[in-house]
Amino acid sequence: MGEGEGNRAYGHKPFKRSRSHFSDRITADGREGWPVEAGRYRLVVSRACPWASRALVSRRLLGLEGALSLAVADPLQDDRSWRFTLDPDGRDPVLGISHLAQAYEAREPGHPGGVSVPAVVDVPSGKLVTNDYQQLTLDLATEWTALHRPGAPDLYPEPLREEIDEVMEDVYRDVNNGVYRAGFATGQAEYEEACAGVFRRLEWLADRLAGQRYLVGDTITEADIRLFTTLVRFDPVYHGHFKCNRWKLAENAVLWAYARDLFQTPGFGDTVDFDHIKRHYYQVHTGINPTGIVPLGPDLDGWHTPHDRERLGGRPFGEGTPPGPVPAGEEVPAVPAAGA
Structure with a gap:
C-alpha cells in the first residue's frame, strides 16, 4: 500500500507512515528528466x-x-x-x-x-x-x-486549490491516515485518540456535505477522490478490522448518500474491487488478524440504491463529460444489485 504499510511487526511505537522515497515527478516540460509521454x-x-x-x-x-x-x-x-x-x-x-x-x-x-x-x-x-x-x-x-480525453474534468481547479489543499490535509490526517493509526495502535490511549479523531472529522465532513454535493465547489475534485477511497473501505474493513466502530458509514445518512453518489458515478465504483480489498486487509495484516479469516459481510447491495444527492445541484464533471466504458481487461466484478 502506501509507504509504511504491509505485513510488518508491530512494536509499541505509534503508527507513522513513511515518506515516499522516490518522489520524482513526471511533468509536461520534463524538468526532472521524466517528460509526459503516451505509452512510456x-x-x-x-x-x-x-x-x-x-x-x-x-x-x-x-x-x-x-x-x-x-x-x-x-x-x-x-x-x-x-x-x-x-x-x-x-x-x-x-x-x-x-x-x-x-x-x-x-x-x-x-x-x-x-x-x-x-x-x-x-x-x-x-x-x-x-x-x-x-x-x-x-x-x-x-x-x-x-x-487528457476530450471532456475531461478539471480535478484540481486553480481558483479552488487553496481550499482543496486545506480540506485534503484535514481528511488525510484524521481520516485517510487516521484509520491506520487506530488500526495499528498498540496501546489503548493511542487507539482511542486516533479513533476519536476519525469520527470527529467524519462528523465535520457530514455537516459540510449536508448542504453541498461535493467537498469543494460544485464539481468533483481531487478532495472527493481522496475521501471516497477511504469511505468505500470503511464498512468492509475499517469498521471491524481497524476497530473504527463507533458507527458504520451506512448509519450516517449524509456520508452514506455522498459515498453512494460517487460510487455510482462512472470512474469511481467501476474501479473498486471489494474482494481484493477484503482479502488484502484480513489476510495480510496478520498482526491484527492472525487467523486470516475474511468476514462474509457486510452486505454490499446498498451501493446501488438511490442516493438523492442530485437535489443539491452540482455538476459532477463541470463543463466536461463522464468517462467512457472501462477498457477491456480492466473490468472488476460488479457489486450485486439490490435484490439480486
Missing part, C-alpha cells in the same frame, strides 16, 4: 490499496487509460511484497517482472524502505520513477493535460 510509463496498483485507488479513479476520470498503461498486483503479498501472480506465468506482460520490487531495485539497488503502490515505472528502462502517492494524482490532473 506503467502505473502499478493494487485494487486493495486506498492510495493506489486514487490513481485508478483519476486515470479513469481523465481518460488516461490509453496513455498510461495499468498493472494490477495480487492483493496478497509475499516476502518480496507486491507480486504479479494475477498475470500469466506470474509476470507483468509489459515490464516482464514477477515483483514490483524489481523495478525499485533497477532504480536504486538496496534502496531503503518498503515497496509500495501506487508506483509508476518507466517501461523502456524498467526503473521506478515515483511512488509519491500524494503528488501523483495532482500531476495526472495538471501535468498530463495534453493527453
